[in-house]
Amino acid sequence: MSFNGETASIILFFIGLFGLIGRRNIVKTVISLGIMETAVILFFISTNFTEGRLPPIGDINPDKMADPLPQALMITAIVIGVSLTAVSLTMFITLYHKYGSTNWAKVNRKRIDETDD
Amino acid sequence: MRRIIIFIIMSFIFTVFMFIYKDSIVVFPNQVSDYIKSNFIIDTGARNAVTSIYLNYRVYDTFFETLTLLVSIIGVIHFSKHEGEL
Amino acid sequence: MNKDSEIISNTVSLLYPFIILFAFYIILNGHITPGGGFQGGALLSAIFITKYMGIPTNDTDLKNFKIIEKIMFIIIMIIPMIFLFNGLNKKFSFLNEYYLILMNILIGIKVCCGLSIIFFRFVFYESR
Numbered sequence: 001m002s003f004n005g006e007t008a009s010i011i012l013f014f015i016g017l018f019g020l021i022g023r024r025n026i027v028k029t030v031i032s033l034g035i036m037e038t039a040v041i042l043f044f045i046s047t048n049f050t051e052g053r054l055p056p057i058g059d060i061n062p063d064k065m066a067d068p069l070p071q072a073l074m075i076t077a078i079v080i081g082v083s084l085t086a087v088s089l090t091m092f093i094t095l096y097h098k099y100g101s102t103n104w105a106k107v108n109r110k111r112i113d114e115t116d117d
Numbered sequence: 118m119r120r121i122i123i124f125i126i127m128s129f130i131f132t133v134f135m136f137i138y139k140d141s142i143v144v145f146p147n148q149v150s151d152y153i154k155s156n157f158i159i160d161t162g163a164r165n166a167v168t169s170i171y172l173n174y175r176v177y178d179t180f181f182e183t184l185t186l187l188v189s190i191i192g193v194i195h196f197s198k199h200e201g202e203l
Numbered sequence: 204m205n206k207d208s209e210i211i212s213n214t215v216s217l218l219y220p221f222i223i224l225f226a227f228y229i230i231l232n233g234h235i236t237p238g239g240g241f242q243g244g245a246l247l248s249a250i251f252i253t254k255y256m257g258i259p260t261n262d263t264d265l266k267n268f269k270i271i272e273k274i275m276f277i278i279i280m281i282i283p284m285i286f287l288f289n290g291l292n293k294k295f296s297f298l299n300e301y302y303l304i305l306m307n308i309l310i311g312i313k314v315c316c317g318l319s320i321i322f323f324r325f326v327f328y329e330s331r
Contacts, residue, residue, distance in 0.1 A: 083189030
């Protein structure tokens with residue numbers, strides 16, 4: 001088995017999943033979501049790719065072209081990732097000014113105390 | 118301690134996943150890709166296949182992607198509570 | 204952020220026209236070379252970011268950006284509905300190239316407005 005883009009993307013995906021589960025910092029959760037999304041983009045780009053393909057521009061032989069479909073899908077995914085990161089960071093800043101902590105557990109405890117009162 | 122346990126579980130899942138993945142043979146359905154690759158210059162007039170896909174063949178992608186960007190900006194403006202004028 | 208950095212403002216004012224040229228090159232040649240609306244729009248929003256780095260003022264009006272973005276979204280919805288869904292691209296096939304250039308320009312302006320709004324929101328309101 002060779003080390004290609006798909007293998008690297010699977011490793012990146014599990015790194016992001018570990019950060020999502022093992023860490024309790026909110027900023028690190030957002031960063032882990034970004035890493036997982038990058039892994040998915042790398043997987044889609046490098047799948048169905050063999051050595052020596054040419055970029056799909058101009059009238060070259062269709063047998064030598066790389067697959068243009070996942071590349072067009074991933075342009076959409078990149079822009080959606082930017083908007084996801086922006087919205088989650090805005091939500092985090094408002095949450096931090098309200099509760100004063102970056103820890104999921106502490107924020108959750110403070111919210112429970114607030115609703116009990 | 119919690120982090121080490123999670124790391125061990127993740128490594129185990131990763132090893133099992135790679136053990137299954139290395140023998141798998143994926144057959145791609147290439148009909149759509151072949152059609153686009155051989156016909157996009159005549160159909161759409163673009164010489165870049167990616168542009169021809171996201172502006173002509175799959176134009177709904179562009180619609181809802183721009184809608185997602187617009188909704189996310191509304192979310193950025195709505196979620197930020199602060200003193201003073203909006 | 205340091206308000207009066209001579210080095211940054213001089214460098215940015217040198218780089219300014221080249222960023223504009225490169226962004227419009229990428230947008231206008233999106234149908235024959237690698238590039239397109241999204242990438243060129245991100246570069247166009249880099250113009251506003253470098254302008255803020257050179258002259259850090261707080262009086263940029265976000266209202267114009269919001270209005271332009273909504274109008275662009277409506278135009279982006281309308282033009283393919285008229286051109287593609289009625290089969291006009293098969294009848295008048297010489298219009299195809301102009302359609303691609305027009306849509307790339309519209310998408311570029313829309314993405315530029317969106318990313319600029321996100322950047323100025325974060326700089327003005329979230330950096331308390």
